[in-house]
Structure formats: structure tokens, C-alpha cells
Amino acid sequence: MDSKTEDDLLLHWSGEADSKLSAEIEALLEKDPAAQRYLDELDQLNVLRDELADLPVMNSSRSFALEAVTARKVTRFPLPWIAAAAAAAAAVIAVGTKSWLHEGTSQVEEVVVKEKESSNEPATRAKLSKRLFSTRPQDPALERISIARDRARKLRTELNHLPNS
């Protein structure tokens, strides 16, 4: 059998021969046992392939397709994540800065109140306390206690000024 016939048999076996070549091969197979044997040997390769397909090392349970698509999604869309993280960080920084500025202003207000108090001598401790309390929000209960304490102090002062009976 020449190499041209072998090539034709390979193409016929592979299903790639056109109708004309297929007809020629069919005619050849009827009269040439060597050609038929060649084709049978090629069919044996398919049996070999099917057997090897069961070999554990020839198969993997992993879904590489899914892994590749998932990995691509992660690497393809990092910008929205980065943008979201940056926005969150910016928000935290903004809130922190605002809070810090607010605290700073309160401290300044407090200092100013103290300075004013020191320049307006003589002042009572009650006024000072009241002003100090007025610069920052207070718990109503604490404020009531403070007012009561001031009243008690005034009463004590007035009592001290009363003539001894």
C-alpha cells in the first residue's frame, strides 16, 4: 500500500474524505484486504482512546472553566471595589475631621468663656458654672443637680449673713 492510499484511508477513517474519495475507498476496501486491515487498526485506536479515558489521571474533578471565569471576574472588576473602599475611607475621614473640628471649637469656646470670666471679677462661682455648662450639651439631671447646688450655696451665703439670734 502506498502512502497516498494510507493518507486517503486516514481521511476516510476521520470522516474528512469527500464523497468522491469515500466512494473510491469503499471500492478499494472490497478488493484489498491490506486496506481493510489498515482501517481495522485505525478503529482499534478509538477503542484505545475509550479505554484511556477511564484512567484517573486523565480526568480531573475540578471545574477549570468555572475557576477561570471567577478569577477573571475578580481581576476584571477591582476598580469598583477600590472606589467603594476609597469612598468609605473618605467618609470616615470626613466624619472624623468634622468631629475633631467641632471638639476644637468647643475647647476654644470654653477657654474664651473662662477668660471672660476672669476679666469680669468679681463673679460668682455659680455664674461661671452656668456659663461653662451652657457651652456644651448636658444631661438634664446633671443640670438640675447643678441648679440645686447653686441655690443651696446662695441660701448658705444668705444664712451666714443673717444676724445671730
Place this chain on the structure above:
Amino acid sequence: MDDSLLIRKFCSDGDGDAAVELLGKYQRALYQFIWQMLHHSQDCEDAIQETFSKALLALPRYREENHFKSWLFRIGRNEAIEIIRRRRRTVVAEAPEECLGTDPLIDRQPAAREVMEQRERLQSLDRAIAQLPDAEREVLALRLQGDLPFKEIAEVINIPIGTVLARMHRAKKRLKPLLESELNE
């Protein structure tokens, strides 16, 4: 679903499921082809991973006139060749002992022994193919495991179809005594 439709769904609509279906269709064949080239499980997995990620990246540039399967196999082949070059690893079949282990239960149970004998036979067949020259084994694997027609094999390897047929013929001729020798050992 048709390959071109899946490609369109992935490229136009960003449909990840379509890409999974598309690549999943050829994973088994590609894995078995690459196995025949590398004969090493870890290398094989690395090659498949790289092949799929490169295919996904290149898919928007894929042209309809090509056959997707042979296009994918060309990427897989290049990846396998790259791994062979990079790691300078000798292509040797994994030893049966490594694959099967030495389970004492297998020696005692007849059914398990049959399974083991069948596996040993398959290992012998695999070893016989591994002894073929690289060029012939490649064509054989693309035809058998990849189920690619010779015309597309010529496109994958970038050689004339006459050369593909000649290699296939030589592989078939050489394989016969190798199989007999391995199975009789």
C-alpha cells in the same frame, strides 16, 4: 448551545455562565490531550488554568471564521510547550505505584484486584503512548483525545496536512509493537 452564540453572550452581555459552558464543553478533551503531552498532573492543571484564562482574555478578539475548539487547543498546546520549556521536565509517565498506592485491601478482595489489574493495563497503554516521539504523540493525542479532524490539527500545529497524516501513520505503526511490549510485561 452553539459555540458562536455562547461567545457572543460572553463578549456582548458579559454572561459568565456562557463562558463556563463554552470552556466546560472542551475541558475534558483538552485535559486529556495536555496529559498526553506532559504526563504530569500538576503541570496539566497549570496548563489548563493558563489556557482558560488566556482564552477568556483573548475571546473578544476571536474571529468567527476559526474553529473555536482548534483555537482553544492551539492555546493549550502552546501552554503545554511553554511548561515543558520552563520546567525542563522530562516527559515520563507517572509510575503506577504513585497512582494506585499499595492498599492491602486490594490484595485480599477479588473485585478490587480486578479493578487494580484493569488500571495497570490502562497504565501500560498510557506508557506505550508516552514512548512515542513528541511530534507523533501530539498528532495522535489531538486526533484521539481532542477528537479534532486532521485539517484542524494542521491548523493547531501550523504544519501542512500531509505532514499531519504522515505523523499519524508513523505513530500508528510505531504504537503497535509498543503496546504489545507493555501489555506483555
